[in-house]
Amino acid sequence: MHLYQMSSKLFGDTVGRMNDNLTSIVLAASVITLTLGYISKMLLKQSSVSVRNKYPPYIPSSIPFLGHAIAFGKSPIEFLEQAYDKYGPVFSFTMVGKTFTYLLGSEAATLLFNSKNEDLNAEDVYSRLTTPVFGKGVAYDVPNPIFLEQKKMLKTGLNIAHFKEHVKIIEAETIEYFQRWGDSGERNLFEALSELIILTASSCLHGKEIRSMLNERVAQLYADLDGGFSHAAWLLPGWLPLPSFRKRDKAHREIKNIFFKVIQKRRRSGEKVDDILQTLIDATYKDGRPLNDNEIAGMLIGLLLAGQHTSSTTSAWMGFFLARDKALQERCYAEQRAVCGDDLPPLNFDQLKDLSLLERCLKETLRLRPPIMTMMRMARSPQTAAGYTIPVGHQVCVSPTVNHRLHDTWAERMEFNPERYLNDNLAAGEKFAYVPFGAGRHRCIGENFAYVQIKTIWSTLLRMYDFDLVDGYFPTINYTTMIHTPHNPVIRYKKRKQ
Numbered sequence: 001m002h003l004y005q006m007s008s009k010l011f012g013d014t015v016g017r018m019n020d021n022l023t024s025i026v027l028a029a030s031v032i033t034l035t036l037g038y039i040s041k042m043l044l045k046q047s048s049v050s051v052r053n054k055y056p057p058y059i060p061s062s063i064p065f066l067g068h069a070i071a072f073g074k075s076p077i078e079f080l081e082q083a084y085d086k087y088g089p090v091f092s093f094t095m096v097g098k099t100f101t102y103l104l105g106s107e108a109a110t111l112l113f114n115s116k117n118e119d120l121n122a123e124d125v126y127s128r129l130t131t132p133v134f135g136k137g138v139a140y141d142v143p144n145p146i147f148l149e150q151k152k153m154l155k156t157g158l159n160i161a162h163f164k165e166h167v168k169i170i171e172a173e174t175i176e177y178f179q180r181w182g183d184s185g186e187r188n189l190f191e192a193l194s195e196l197i198i199l200t201a202s203s204c205l206h207g208k209e210i211r212s213m214l215n216e217r218v219a220q221l222y223a224d225l226d227g228g229f230s231h232a233a234w235l236l237p238g239w240l241p242l243p244s245f246r247k248r249d250k251a252h253r254e255i256k257n258i259f260f261k262v263i264q265k266r267r268r269s270g271e272k273v274d275d276i277l278q279t280l281i282d283a284t285y286k287d288g289r290p291l292n293d294n295e296i297a298g299m300l301i302g303l304l305l306a307g308q309h310t311s312s313t314t315s316a317w318m319g320f321f322l323a324r325d326k327a328l329q330e331r332c333y334a335e336q337r338a339v340c341g342d343d344l345p346p347l348n349f350d351q352l353k354d355l356s357l358l359e360r361c362l363k364e365t366l367r368l369r370p371p372i373m374t375m376m377r378m379a380r381s382p383q384t385a386a387g388y389t390i391p392v393g394h395q396v397c398v399s400p401t402v403n404h405r406l407h408d409t410w411a412e413r414m415e416f417n418p419e420r421y422l423n424d425n426l427a428a429g430e431k432f433a434y435v436p437f438g439a440g441r442h443r444c445i446g447e448n449f450a451y452v453q454i455k456t457i458w459s460t461l462l463r464m465y466d467f468d469l470v471d472g473y474f475p476t477i478n479y480t481t482m483i484h485t486p487h488n489p490v491i492r493y494k495k496r497k498q
């Protein structure tokens, strides 16, 4: 407007001074042409600024502050799918006073996965949940380059030599744990797998000293600590005197003290055990500084909890998919015999790798039930996606669950079909169509361990039992938990005749 007024004035003044003199006319014409040129250039520039600042479509809500929290909380996937159909791959909405912008589909997700942490920041959204649980000095409590170094140290410990040992440990823990199930019955599969996975993860990721201390009291401490991963912790200020916050903080202190003693004992003994704890004791940052006991203890907590819910939910869902499709279950059992031998000897890592049908079943479980439903970042600088500008302060999200079932990408998208990976499929050509472990700088380091763990558990269980749904009930999804767990996850089982 300001520019428009200035140029009209210039135009009027020029015409006013004009006389019949031809020179004046030519001069005036030149001035007018130049002025019009200038105006149109400025207007063009202005319109390109406004295109750049076109914000993503906003889903309106009549409920102040809460916004879409209720609809989203009830059925987040349906909410996002409907929004995708109506608004396209990028849209924003408000929940509990925060604005979320979702990037759905492989192309839109590129922004989040390729971004720098300074632009789309993970600490800003995750730290309030993770720092009270893992403690200070690790993960999202430190600048991302330091966390990346810590991830590298952990990755060094998650190597093939260790996995070979892990297979034996996990098989033994599974056989031991399921003794209590007897020959047949109906039991809560998710509960059992959650308990089992604390034991296997503690043995494999923490080492034999910490595993040997894992009794009911310590299991309760883990449960209290884990209670820190709640919607309340995410939404409410950390200083509130909530019982769950207090339990979390007390459990954190007690577990750290247990870990400190083990770390110090290991350091003093000079014994070199080849496990992840030793990898961390021996690790150094790029500048040569070794990890201190607090960092090691925090990383051990992080390792256990990062893999706990993700692996237990995935394993439980996989059990229900196999129980629902008996023919597939039988093929998986036959694969055990074909790959490992008819007498089904103890598992080993090389055979585990060859169990390709079981592997595809796990891959397909992670497609339809990826435990991390949404990855989030805080926009610290304006970001562009699909021609829209996402302003600073938006929580930018990618949902593996939605990407994994997008109708544009996946044929028979809701079918559990492990064979889909053997055929040509559209999804294989899209970089971020399948992202259960994330991508980019925040990508999961636990993928290989998770595959070893879940494949070993299910190999052992398939050899022990034949599974069925109870009266045809396939669990619905419990959306109230941060990781989408199965509702009423009871399974029927019967010992196999060897």
Ligand code: HEM
Pocket: 122, 151, 205, 302, 303, 304, 306, 307, 308, 310, 311, 314, 370, 371, 372, 375, 376, 435, 436, 437, 438, 439, 441, 442, 443, 444, 445, 446, 447, 449, 450
């Ligand atoms: C089925 C099992 C698992 C699934 C589906 C899973 C999924 C994920 C996803 C989606 C991310 C990316 C998060 C983001 O970008 O915001 C991630 C990151 C991570 N995961 Fe896992 N995870 C699993 C198991 C594990 C295990 C067993 C460990 C440790 C042994 C682990 C350790 C980590 C770590 C350290 C990160 C890095 C976070 C970051 O850099 O910001 N995960 N995981």
